Amino acid sequence: MIAPTADTPIPAAQIDYVALSPLLVVAGFAVLGLVLEAALPRRRRFLVQAVVTAVGLVIALVASVMVYLDLPDVAEAERVARGAVEAEGAVTVDGPGVLTWIVLVVFALLSLGLFAERRFEAGLSPFTGRAADVPGSREESEAVTHRLEHTEVFPLVLFALSGMMLFATANDLITMFVALEVLSLPLYVLCAVARRRRLISQEAALKYFLLGAFSSVFFLYGAALAYGYAGSLNLTLIDEAVTARSDSGGLLLVAMAMIAVGLLFKIGAVPFHAWTPDVYQGAPTPVTAFMAAATKAAAFVALMRVFFVAFGGASWDWRPTIWVVAVLTMVFGSIVAIAQTDVKRMLAYSSIAHAGFLLVGFSAAYLGVADGLSVTSVSSVLFYLFVYGVATIGAFAIVTVVRDSAGETTHLARWAGLGRQSPWLAGAFTLFMLSFAGIPLTAGFIGKWGVFAAAWAGGTWPLVVIGVLASALAAYFYVRVVVLMFFTEPVGDGPAVAAPGVLTTVVIALAAIATVVLGIVPGPMLDVVQHAGAFVR
C-alpha cells in the first residue's frame, strides 16, 4: 500500500448503497432500536420495539427481494451466476448471498413472533426482567412485581441478523471475521436472559461465549495464514494464488484447516459440536429457534463461499477431511440423539445430524454443468437450509407452548399423551419430526434428496449410502417422540399445554404449511435456488 500524500488524494470508496440496502436497513433499525430504548418510557417500550423490529424486517425483506430481482448476470462466467462484488471488494452481492439474506430475514420474522409472545408469562416476555439480579433472589421477584422487561432483545436480534447477513456475503476474510463477531456477541447475551431456569441459561451463555471466542481465534489465525500464503485477504485474490500454485502449500493447508475449524464450530459439526446441546437447552427457546435456524444458514453459506471461491482450486486437499467430518457428524448426532430425554437437547443433536447431511451436500463440491440446470451443492444446501430452518422454528415454537407452572416442560416423559390432549399441536410437531426424518411429502425429504443428489453427482456415492443409513438412525428418535405423544399413556396429569397466543399460533401454522407445501410442490422453490446460480468471484 502506498501511504497517501497530499499529491495522491484518498479515492472515495465506490459503494452501491442500493445493492447493500437490506444490510443497511437491518443495521439501521438496530441502531434505531437502541435510541428508542433510551428515549421511550419503560411502559411503552415493548410494543414499540416489537413493531419497529417487525417493520424493519419487512422493509429489509422487500429490499432483499428487489435487490435479488435486479442482480445483473455475470458475463463470461464459467457457470450461470448473478451479482457483483460491491463495496471495494468487501462484500459480494450475488444470487446465493441475496437469497440467504431473504431466508435469514424470513427466519428472523418467524422468530420475532416467538420473541414478542407475552401470553405464557402472565403478560411478560419470555426474557428475564432484570438480568443483573441473582437468580432466585429478592430482587428478582421484585423485578417481576414491577413487571420489568428487557426490551433490548429486539435490537440485539437485529444486530445479530445484520452480522449474519454480512457473514453470508463477505468477500474478504476480515469482513467475514467482523461479521462473525457482530453475529456472535448479541447471541451470547441473548442466551443468558431466559426468564425461567436462569442458572442454566447463564451457564449456556458462558459456555457459548468461551468456546465461540476460542473458535473465532482459530478463524482469525487461519485468515492470517491465508494472508501469508496469498498476500491478500480477498477471496478472489486468494483464489488466484491457490489456482496458480505450484508447490504443495503446507501453509495453505494449515490456513484452510484453521478457517474450517472456525466455521465448522458455528455450524455445530463434530468434533466442534460440544457447545450445541448445552446452549440449545439453556438459551430461551425463542433464541434457540432463531439461532438454530439462522446461524446455521449464515455459517453454511459463509463456509461454502470461502471454500468454493477462495479454496476451490484446492478442493482435493480439503474434500477428504470434510467427508470424514460429515460422516462423523451425521452418525454421532443421530446416535447420541437417541439417548436424549430432553426435547431441546434432542433437537440440538438433531441439528448436529442435519449439519452432517448438509456437509454431505457441501463436500461434494458439485458446481453443476454449464447451463446451470442440475441440482448443485450450492442450490441443494440453500434449499435444505430453508426447509430445515422453518421446521426448526416451528418445532421450538411448539416447545414454548408445552409447559407447566415452572415454565416449559422439556423433559420428554412429560410429553407423553400430548396427542390426546391437543391433537393439532401434536400433529404439527409430528409433521416437523417427519420432515426432519425426511419422509416423502414433507419438505425435509426434498431437502435431503437434493443434498444427496448433489453428492452423488459430485462422485461421492458412499457418502450418500452412509447418509441414508444415518437418516434411518435419526428417524428412530424422531419417531420415538411421535410414539410418546400419540401412543403412550400420559404420566400423572399429562403435559399442560398453554393456549398459544396469536403470534405463536401463526408461527406454528406458517411453518407447518411451508413444510407441507414445499414437500408436495417443491418445484418453484427449487427453481429459485437453481436460478441463484453460482457464487460470484
Next chain:
Amino acid sequence: MMLTVLALTPLVGALVLAFWPRSADPRSAKAVALLVSVVALVLAIVIALQYDPGAGYQFVEEREWIPAIGAHYALGLNGIGLTLVLLTTILTPLVILAAWGDRLPDPSRTNSYLAWMLALEGLAIGVFAATDVFLFYVLFEATLVPLYFLIGAYGGAGRSYAAVKFLIYNLVGGLLMLAAIVGLYALTAEAGEPSFLHSDLLGLEIGEGTERLLFLGFFIAFAIKAPLWPLHTWLPDAAASASASTSVLMVSIVDKIGTFAMIRWCLEIFPGASQWASPVVLILAVVSILYGALLAIGQDDLRRLIAFTSVSHFGFIILGIFAFTTLSTAGATLYMFNHGLSTAVLFLVTGMMIARRGSARISDFGGVQKVAPLLAGVLLIGGLSSLSLPGLAPFVSEFMVLAGTFTVSRPLAVAATLGIILAALYILLMYRRTMTGPLAPGSEGVRELDRREVAALAPAVVLIVALGFVPQPLLSVIEPALGPVVAAVSDGDPVPTHPVEAGASEGAHE
C-alpha cells in the same frame, strides 16, 4: 384422469372422515367409509372392463411435477398393476366391513381409524399405478405413515413396539432405495435430461458395477417390504399387535408392493443385475418358504402363525419372479392376488375368533366347530386355500410357480415343494387344535358369525373358489404384461428337455 380419480376417491374420503363430527354416531362415519370404498371398487371395475390386455400401459397420465429434478406425475396400468389395483379395491370394503365391530383402545377415534385405512388404500393404488420412479418412491414411503398409525394407535398389546419396529425396518429399506434413486438421477442427468419415467429408464445405459449397486438399493427395500428371509422379522410382531383389518391391509396389500416392485423396477430397469443376483435370491426365497412354514408350525399365536405362513408364501412369489420364466412370473403375479384373498380370509376370521374368545392363543381354543360351524367352515376354506388345495385359487398359482421353477432349477423346485407339505401341517394342526375335539373351557362364548361378518367374508371366499376353477380371466390380463419383462431379463423360456410331441401322449403307456 381415471387413475387419478380412482386414487383420489379414498384419499378425499379419508379427509372427509378426518373432519367428520366425532360426537355423532360412529355408525355414520363407518357408513361413509364403506360407501367411499365401494365407489372406489366400482371405479376399479369400470377401469378393468375398459382395459385391453394386449395394449401395454393404459390410462396413461403424464404431467411435469418437479421440473428441476425431472420428476413427473405419471400414472399408467399394465396387467400386473391392474391385478393389484383390483385386489386393493376388492379387499378394502371387506376390511372396513370387518372392522365395523372392532373394539378400539380409544373408541372416540373410530373416525381416524377408518380415515387412515382409506388413506392407505388411496396411496396403495397410487403405488401400483405410478410409472415414474420418484413418484413411486414418494407414495411407497408415504404408505408407511397410515400403516404406522394403524398399528401403533389401534392395535393390541405391544403395539407401540411393533409400530416402531415396522417403521424402522421399512424406513431403512426405503432410504437405501432413496440412495439408488439419487444414483438414477445422477445417471440420467449425466446422459442429458434428468428423468425418472419408467419408459426413459428402460433404455438407460448403466455400467455393470453401478447397475448392481442400484439394483441392491432397490431390491433390499422390496425384500424388507415383501418380506424375504432374513429381513422378515418385523412382520410377525406387527401382525400380532395390529387389528385384523390392519393386518389384512398390511400383508395382503402393502406387502405386495414389494413383490410388485421387484418386477416393475428391479427386473425391468436392471435386468443384468437381476440375473446376477438371481441365484442368491432364489436360495433366499426357498429358505423363506421352508423357514416360514417351519416356524408357523411352532406358533401358538394365531396371528403370528398367519404372519409366518405369509413369509412362506412370499417366498413362493419371489421364487417365481426370480426364476425368470413366463410361467413362473405369471404364476407369481397371480399368487399375489390369490394370497391377498386367502390371507385376508384367514386374518379376518381369526380376528373374529380372537375378539370373541379374548385370546389369540391356539391352546385357548378347542372344539369351536360345535358352537360356531359356519365360522369353522370359513376358517377351513381359508386354511385350505392357504395350503393350496386343488380347486382353490392359490393352487393354480403355486403350481405355475413350481412348474416354472422346475425348468430352471430342479433342486430348488423340489425343496420348495416341501413347503406345500409343511403348509398342510401348519394349517391342519391349527384347525384341529382350535376347532375339533371337546369344547375347551372358555370357548363357549365363541358365537356364530353374524350377517355383517358373513358379508365381509363371503366375497373373498367366493372369489377363492371361483378363481380356483377359472383363473383364465386374470391370467389373460397378467401374461401379456410379463412378456417384455421375461424377454428383457432372460434369453427366453428354457426348452423342455423331453418335449411332448403332439398326439404322442395318448395311449403312450399302454
